[in-house]
Amino acid sequence: xxxxxxxxxxxxxxxxxxxxxxxxxxxxxxxxxxxxxxxxxxxxxxxxxxxxxxxxxxxxxxxxxxxxxxxxxxxxxxxxxxxxxxxxxxxxxxxxxxxxxxxxxxxxxxxxxxxxxxxxxxxxxxxxxxxxxxxxxxxxxxxxxxxxxxxxxxxxxxxxxxxxxxxxxxxxxxxxxxxxxxxxxxxxxxxxxxxxxxxxxxxxxxxxxxxxxxxxxxxxxxxxxxxxxxxxxxxxxxxxxxxxxxxxxxxxxxxxxxxxxxxxxxxxxxxxxxxxxxxxxxxxxxxxxxxxxxxxxxxxxxxxxxxxxxxxxxxxxxxxxxxxxxxxxxxxxxxxxxxxxxxxxxxxxxxxxxxxxxxxxxxxxxxxxxxxxxxxxxxxxxxxxxxxxxxxxxxxxx
Amino acid sequence: xxxxxxxxxxxxxxxxxxxxxxxxxxxxxxxxxxxxxxxxxxxxxxxxxxxxxxxxxxxxxxxxxxxxxxxxxxxxxxxxxxxxxxxxxxxxxxxxxxxxxxxxxxxxxxxxxxxxxxxxxxxxxxxxxxxxxxxxxxxxxxxxxxxxxxxxxxxxxxxxxxxxxxxxxxxxxxxxxxxxxxxxxxxxxxxxxxxxxxxxxxxxxxxxxxxxxxxxxxxxxxxxxxxxxxxxxxxxxxxxxxxxxxxxxxxxxxxxxxxxxxxxxxxxxxxxxxxxxxxxxxxxxxxxxxxxxxxxxxxxxxxxxxxxxxxxxxxxxxxxxxxxxxxxxxxxxxxxxxxxxxxxxxxxxxxxxxxxxxxxx
Numbered sequence: 010x011x012x013x014x015x016x017x018x019x020x021x022x023x024x025x026x027x028x029x030x031x032x033x034x035x036x037x038x039x040x041x042x043x044x045x046x047x048x049x050x051x052x053x054x055x056x057x058x059x060x061x062x063x064x065x066x067x068x069x070x071x072x073x074x075x076x077x078x079x080x081x082x083x084x085x086x087x088x089x090x091x092x093x094x095x096x097x098x099x100x101x102x103x104x105x106x107x108x109x110x111x112x113x114x115x116x117x118x119x120x121x122x123x124x125x126x127x128x129x130x131x132x133x134x135x136x137x138x139x140x141x142x143x144x145x146x147x148x149x150x151x152x153x154x155x156x157x158x159x160x161x162x163x164x165x166x167x168x169x170x171x172x173x174x175x176x177x178x179x180x181x182x183x184x185x186x187x188x189x190x191x192x193x194x195x196x197x198x199x200x201x202x203x204x205x206x207x208x209x210x211x212x213x214x215x216x217x218x219x220x221x222x223x224x225x226x227x228x229x230x231x232x233x234x235x236x237x238x239x240x241x242x243x244x245x246x247x248x249x250x251x252x253x254x255x256x257x258x259x260x261x262x263x264x265x266x267x268x269x270x271x272x273x274x275x276x277x278x279x280x281x282x283x284x285x286x287x288x289x290x291x292x293x294x295x296x297x298x299x300x301x302x303x304x305x306x307x308x309x310x311x312x313x314x315x316x317x318x319x320x321x322x323x324x325x326x327x328x329x330x331x332x333x334x335x336x337x338x339x340x341x342x343x344x345x346x347x348x349x350x351x352x353x354x355x356x357x358x359x360x361x362x363x364x365x366x367x368x369x370x371x372x373x374x375x376x377x378x379x380x381x382x383x384x385x386x387x388x389x390x391x392x393x394x395x396x397x398x399x400x401x402x403x404x405x406x407x
Numbered sequence: 408x409x410x411x412x413x414x415x416x417x418x419x420x421x422x423x424x425x426x427x428x429x430x431x432x433x434x435x436x437x438x439x440x441x442x443x444x445x446x447x448x449x450x451x452x453x454x455x456x457x458x459x460x461x462x463x464x465x466x467x468x469x470x471x472x473x474x475x476x477x478x479x480x481x482x483x484x485x486x487x488x489x490x491x492x493x494x495x496x497x498x499x500x501x502x503x504x505x506x507x508x509x510x511x512x513x514x515x516x517x518x519x520x521x522x523x524x525x526x527x528x529x530x531x532x533x534x535x536x537x538x539x540x541x542x543x544x545x546x547x548x549x550x551x552x553x554x555x556x557x558x559x560x561x562x563x564x565x566x567x568x569x570x571x572x573x574x575x576x577x578x579x580x581x582x583x584x585x586x587x588x589x590x591x592x593x594x595x596x597x598x599x600x601x602x603x604x605x606x607x608x609x610x611x612x613x614x615x616x617x618x619x620x621x622x623x624x625x626x627x628x629x630x631x632x633x634x635x636x637x638x639x640x641x642x643x644x645x646x647x648x649x650x651x652x653x654x655x656x657x658x659x660x661x662x663x664x665x666x667x668x669x670x671x672x673x674x675x676x677x678x679x680x681x682x683x684x685x686x687x688x689x690x691x692x693x694x695x696x697x698x699x700x701x702x703x704x705x706x707x708x709x710x711x712x713x714x715x716x717x718x719x720x721x722x723x724x725x726x727x728x729x730x731x732x733x734x735x736x737x738x739x740x741x742x743x744x745x746x747x748x749x750x751x752x753x754x755x756x757x758x759x760x761x762x763x764x765x766x767x768x
Contacts, residue, residue, distance in 0.1 A: 037593040044597065051624045058623045131411060145749035146742055147704040149711075150718055154742075157725075158734045346609035353711055360611060373619045381608050381616075388607040 055374070062371075070370050071096070077365055079357045081273060092366055099362030100383055106279060106358060107345040107387070113284040114344060115337075118291020123321070125296045136292065143289035149350055151286055156278035156354040163274075166265055175258050177266060183277050184259035187270035193249040200245025204238035211237055275356035279348070287344045294340060298333035299325055331399075338395035342388050359383055424735070433730040434740050438496075440724065441740075444560010444715045450544070453551065454563070455502055457538040462487075462506045464530040466513025471524050478758040482751050484510055535574060542567070556634035560715035562744070564634070568716070569703045572641035573649075577695070579642065580649025581688075585679065587650065588657055598650070605647035610705055613644045614712045637709050645702055652694040656687035689763060696756035700749055707745075717744065 025031050059066060071093040078088045083101045086094055124136035143151070161180070164170060169179040177184040211233055246252065259266045272280075302325050310324040352361040360380060367376040434441070443454065465483055468476035487510070490503040517523050542559070544551035559567060586598035605613070617640025621631065631639075660683055668678040688695075710719035721741045724730060730737075 033591060037591050040591075040597070041593050054626055055623045058627060061627060131414065135414070141750075142742075142746065145700075145704075145753070146745045147707040147718070149707040150738070150741055150745060153718070153722065154738045157722075158738050162734070349609040349611040350708070350711070352611065360609070360615075364615070367619070373623060377612070377616050377620055380612050381604075384609060384612065385604070385607045 068375055070372055081357055095362055099359035103348055103359040106348045110280055110283045110344050111341050114287040114291055117284055117288030119295050121292035122295025140289045140292050143286055148286045148347055152282040152350055152354055155282045160274045160278045177259055182274045183272040184266045185270045186256050186258045188254040189257045191255050196249055197245050200242055204241040207241055208234055208238045275354055278354055279351050279356050283344055287340055290340050294333055294336045298329035301332045302328045334399045338392055342391055345387055429736050433733045433736050437724045440720050441561050443563040445558045450554050453541040457541050458506055459509055462509040463513045466510040467517040467527045470514040470517030471527055479755055556632045561720045562717050565706050565717045568706045571638055572645055573699050573702055575642040576645035576649050579646035581653050583650035584653035587654055602647045602650050605644050610708050611711055613640050618712045648698050652691050656691035659690055660687055693760050700752045
C-alpha cells in the first residue's frame, strides 16, 4: 500500500540532459565531431596552400635520382641513386649510431654509477662531479664543444696522436685496426653457420634436459654456449690453408693513413657526445637501482663469505636490474632520439639526409611523414624489446 | 692518493688558464649579444621594467611567506649581486644595484603583512603576461612600439622559450592526463595517441615540423613569426611530457579521495577541480620542475632551425674576425651559464619540495 511512491518515482523518466548513458555517448560524439572538423579544416588549408605553391603531393619522388652525395654509408650509394635509397642510407646510419651509442653508454653509465657508490671518497666525488656537470648542460652545447672545440682542433695527420701503439687520432678522424676477410674467408663461412646452428641446438637441448631434470643445471654448463661455437669456428680456422681474417693496421703512407677502419671526425664527435651525455643519466639510473636493493642483502651475502665483486655480480645486480630496466629503456630511447642532433655537426643521419631531400624537393609533408614514421618505428620497437626483456627479468620472482 | 694526484693535475692548469691565460674580451665585447641578441637598444628599458617587477614580486613573497619563498629570493639576489660585481657596463651594474634595492625594500615593506597575500599572488599571475607585453610591445600601446619576436635572441630568447613553453604546456598537459584516465573510449584513445606520438619523435623533428608545416596548415593570409612557430611546437611537444607527469600524480591518488568527494555530494568536475587535482599536482611538482629544466636545456635545439638563442649567438661570435679560435673562452662561458641556470632551478626545486613536504606528509 506504501508501494505507489516507488513506481511513480521510477516512471518519471530521467531527463535526457541528466542521463549519464546519453551524456557519455553525446559527449564523445561531440568530441569526435570537433576533432574531425578541426582536422578537416587543417587538411583543407594544407591542400589550398600546396596548390597555391604548385606542389603535388605523393611519394613518386622517392624513385627520382637524388643527385647529392652522402659521405658516410653502410650500403653502396652514389649520387645517381634514388631518394628512396638516400633515405635508407640515413636510416642505417641512425640505427648504427644508436646501437653503438647504446652499447658504449651502458658501459660508461654502469661504471660511473658503481663509482658513485665507491667506498673511495675521491672516486665517488669524481663520478658525482661528472654526473653534475654533464646532466646540467645541454647536449647540443656538448656536441658543439666536442666537434668544434676538440675534434676539429686535433693535430694534423703528420702529428697524429698514437694510442696503444696502433690507434691513431688526428684531424681526419680515428683510425683503428680492423679485421678484413682474406681469400679463404668464403671457405670459412660454412663453419660460422655451423657454429650458429650448434649454439641454437645446444640451447634447445639444455632447456629440454633442464625440464626433464626438474632442477637447475650447474651454472658452468652455460659456458657451452660460448665454447662449442667457438670450438667449431676455431676448427675451421685451423683447417683453412691461411687465416680467413687478417687484421689490417692503419699505416701512415704519404699524406694520409691507409688501411684499418676510419671513424670520421663527425661520427667520433657525435658518439663521444652522446655516450658521455647519456652515460651520466644511466649512471644515475644505475645508482638508484643499486640503492634500491636493501642493505641487508649485502650483509647477508658477506656473511655467506662472498667476495665484493661476487656480491655485486650475483646478489646486487640481478635485483637492481628490475628497478633499472624501465628508466634505462627511456634513456635508450632518448639516445636514439638525440642522435638527430647529428645534423648540427654534419653527420648524415636520417634527419640530416631528410633535410637535404626536403631542400631539394620541397616535399614538406612527405618528408616529415617519413621522418616521424621512422622514429616512431624505432621508438616503439625499442620499447617493445625492452618490455619483453623486462618481463623475463621480472619472472625470476618467487 | 692516485686520484688526488689526478685531480691536482687537471685542476691546476684549468685554474691557471681561467685567471691568467684566457682572453675574456670576446665575452665582454659581445655581452649584449649574448644577453638579448638583436633586441633594439632603445627598447631595453622595458626588459629592465620586467626585471624590476620580478624583484618587487619576489621580495614581497619573501616578506609575506618568509621561509617558503626565501630560497628563491636569495638565489635571485645572489645572481643580481654577481652581475653587479662582474665588469660589465656601468649602466647595467647600476640597474642591478637598483634591482637588489627593490628586492630588499619590497621584503621589508611586505614583512608580516598577510593582508598583502592576494596582491602578491596577483603579481605572480600577471608577471608573465606583463613581461611578454613589455618585451614584444604592440602598435596600439603608448611608448611600447612593437618588437618582432624574431629580433629576440640570446639568453632572453632562451628564457622566454622555456617559460612560455612550459606555462602553456601545463594546462594542456593536465587536460591530456585527465583525458587519458577518462572512461570514454573516444577521448581516451585520442589522448593516448597524442601523447605517444609526441613522445616517440625527436624534438628536432617537431621544431622542423613547426617551422615548415605549421604555415601550411594555416590559412594563407596568416603569417606567423618564426619564434611564435617554435613556441607552438615546444608547447605541443612539452604538453605530452607534462601529461605523463600529471598522470603519475593522478594515479597516486587513493580511491578513498574520490569516494569521499562523492559522499559529500560533489560531482565529477568539482571533485577533480577541488579535491584531486590540487593534491595530485602537489605530488608531481618535482617531476614538473624536472621537465622544466630539461626543456630549458632542450631550447638549444632551436639553434638548428635557425633561431638565435644563447648557443647560436655563441657560435656566431666565434666567426667574428677579432675572435677567431676563441673556442675555449666561448664554450667555457656557455657551459657556465647553462650549468648555473640548471643548478639554480634544480636547487630551487629541491627546496620547494622540502618546504611543501612532498612525500613526507
